[in-house]
Each structure stands twice: as structure tokens, then as C-alpha cells.
Amino acid sequence: MIIVMKPNATKENIEHIEDRLHQVGLKAHLSTGEDCTIIGVIGDRKKIANLEMNMMEGVEKTVRITEKYKLVSRHFHPEDTIVDVDGVKIGGKEVVVMAGPCSVESIDQLREAAHAVKQGGAQFLRGGAFKPRTSPYDFQGLAEEGLKMLRQVADEEGLKVVTEIVDKDDIELVGKYADVYQVGARNMQNFQLLKALGKAKKPVMLKRGLAATISEWLNAAEYIMAGGNEQVIFCERGIRTYETFTRNTLDLSAVAAVKELSHLPIIVDPSHGTGRWEMVRPMARAAVAAGCDGLIIEVHPHPEVALSDGDQSLTPKNFNALMSELGKICEVMGRTL
Ligand code: PEP
Ligand code: MN
Numbered sequence: 001m002i003i004v005m006k007p008n009a010t011k012e013n014i015e016h017i018e019d020r021l022h023q024v025g026l027k028a029h030l031s032t033g034e035d036c037t038i039i040g041v042i043g044d045r046k047k048i049a050n051l052e053m054n055m056m057e058g059v060e061k062t063v064r065i066t067e068k069y070k071l072v073s074r075h076f077h078p079e080d081t082i083v084d085v086d087g088v089k090i091g092g093k094e095v096v097v098m099a100g101p102c103s104v105e106s107i108d109q110l111r112e113a114a115h116a117v118k119q120g121g122a123q124f125l126r127g128g129a130f131k132p133r134t135s136p137y138d139f140q141g142l143a144e145e146g147l148k149m150l151r152q153v154a155d156e157e158g159l160k161v162v163t164e165i166v167d168k169d170d171i172e173l174v175g176k177y178a179d180v181y182q183v184g185a186r187n188m189q190n191f192q193l194l195k196a197l198g199k200a201k202k203p204v205m206l207k208r209g210l211a212a213t214i215s216e217w218l219n220a221a222e223y224i225m226a227g228g229n230e231q232v233i234f235c236e237r238g239i240r241t242y243e244t245f246t247r248n249t250l251d252l253s254a255v256a257a258v259k260e261l262s263h264l265p266i267i268v269d270p271s272h273g274t275g276r277w278e279m280v281r282p283m284a285r286a287a288v289a290a291g292c293d294g295l296i297i298e299v300h301p302h303p304e305v306a307l308s309d310g311d312q313s314l315t316p317k318n319f320n321a322l323m324s325e326l327g328k329i330c331e332v333m334g335r336t337l
Helices: 011-023 045-049 106-118 145-157 168-177 191-200 214-226 255-259 271-275 277-290 316-333
Strands: 002-005 027-032 037-041 059-063 083-084 088-090 096-100 122-127 160-164 180-183 204-207 232-236 264-266 294-298
Touching: 002 011, 002 232, 011 027, 088 096, 096 106, 106 122, 106 145, 106 316, 122 145, 122 204, 122 277, 122 294, 145 168, 160 168, 168 180, 168 191, 191 214, 204 214, 214 232, 214 255, 214 264, 232 255, 255 264, 255 277, 264 277, 271 277, 271 294, 277 294, 277 316, 294 316
Parallel strands: 096 122, 096 294, 122 160, 160 180, 180 204, 204 232, 232 264, 264 294
Antiparallel strands: 002 037, 002 059, 027 037, 083 088
């Protein structure tokens, strides 16, 4: 349930309601907007059902919320959330670009990639050091050595780092080097990992599961927020369908859905969403036109020798071409790049 306060409700009115909620064992989540304050009620559904709040002073109305996710919901927090990564703001006017190789392979490969994406205008360097590969015989990543390279090269270029975490026991280790934790599609419902990230002090980019509904995805984000970490960024990366021409089916309608249902920012990954480098540019353009807050794009200096996902990686030249196209689309959309 949410309690919408009247525009002239006083601080005392709000405190009184908070006290009442606490008395019956419920939690209050305050969202202070320009026009009014909204109090989100969290806790046992039966206790909420018994609440009679309409008569309390300062209350405009109460609205029952049927979805199980609360903190993630736009009902609880009508204004857009901006995730601020040391000055790079995700969810505001600017469309933020994260780019780099699928996997960190070597310092030379990473340097070349980082330089190219910085020149192209990206704000983040991406790259996996822990790779959740389909086959155990495929390259599994350089682990901490890879994380060190990411931090070093990103600092040389003035980029932020986003990298995948696959194990809850690695939160401290990954957090030492990364600015944003990436939860991959395969771990979207790894609830132990999500709970642990709820206690982490850095933002989390939560990719959509391979076959996850929007509601399951939003509930996964609720796990992180319920633990106290409110800095969550969604990432649509395509879902499994009957189609085989593309690696996944990029669901751009998820951008509009998440924008309606949640206040959290959403970015799009057209690389994993299509699996084909020729389709990355058109889908990235479409994603920005659909209203996403950023993109994560695989860029490799030499895709033909990449240890993972070469087929979907852009060359630096193609990345540059994409960035200049995006500039024009951002202008139409009232965004900056
Ligand atoms: C990746 O970003 O390289 C990756 C493994 O992505 P996903 O979890 O979306 O498959
Ligand atoms: Mn990849």
C-alpha cells in the first residue's frame, strides 16, 4: 500500500503515520516529491490489509499495490532515480555508454580497447574477469589479475569500470576494483548473490535473465533494494525465444515497461541481445529511441581473435560510427551523449 499525503501535510502528520506503522510491525518508506510526500508501506500483507489510514490527518488517499515488488516500484517513488557513479549519472539526461571487450584477455588487448572506447565517447570500460561460460572448456577469465588490469587501464583513460560478479564471496574482491557490479543473466535469480549485493556499497547493474519475465526481473531488483542498496540499474540483454537467427531476442519493449513500472534506470545490451555485430548499431539506435538511459556494447580491437563473443563485438571503427549516429538520435530525444 502507498499513502499519498496532502500537499499541506505537516512533518508531524508524517511522523505520526510512521509511528503508527512501526507500532504494528510495518516499515515506512518515504518518498518526498515536489508536490507531496508518499509513504510506502512494507511488510506482512495481512497487517497491511487491516490498516485504516484514510482517516489519519494529512492523508489524501491510500492506494493498494498488487505487485510484490515495492521499493523498485514507481508507485513508491514516482520520480526517476539517478544512479551517480562518482559523477557519471545514470538515469538523468545523459545517455551513458559502457563499452569494451567481452573478456579481459591481456593488458595490451584491454589498453587498445579502452583507448578506442574512450576516444569514441564511452564513460565506462566493460570487461569480464569472471566469465560464466556455457562450456567448462571455454576461457573462464583472468579472475583477480583481470580485475587489476581493468582498474589500471580504466584509470589511465579516465573511465569507470563495470564488471561481472558471479559469486557472493567475491563482493569485497570485485568491489576493490570495480565501480559497478554486473550481475549476469545467468545469475539474475541467484538470490544469495542478490541479498549479499543488497549490503554492498556500490551500484549494481542487473541483467535480465535468459527467460525472465519483467515481473521476475523487478522482483530480483527488489532483493537488492530490500537489503539497503538502492543503486540498481536494469540491463535488457535479450531473452530466449524460438528464433535462432539471432543469439537472443532483444526485447526493446522492456525499456518502456520498466520505465512505466519502476523509477530505476535501464540500459540496453544490443551485443548479447543480437549476437551479431552487424545488428548492434541498428539496435543500439533503436534502444536510445525507445528511451533507455544507456548502452553496454562489446568492442574488441580484433574481434576475429577474441576469446569470447567476437561475433558480436564491434571494431573501434564501427564503435565510432555508432557513437556519431547516437549523437543525432540523442538530440531528437532531448538527451545528451
Ligand atoms: C557479458 O556481459 O559478457 C555477459 C556474459 O552477459 P550476459 O550475462 O547478458 O549473458
Ligand atoms: Mn559477452
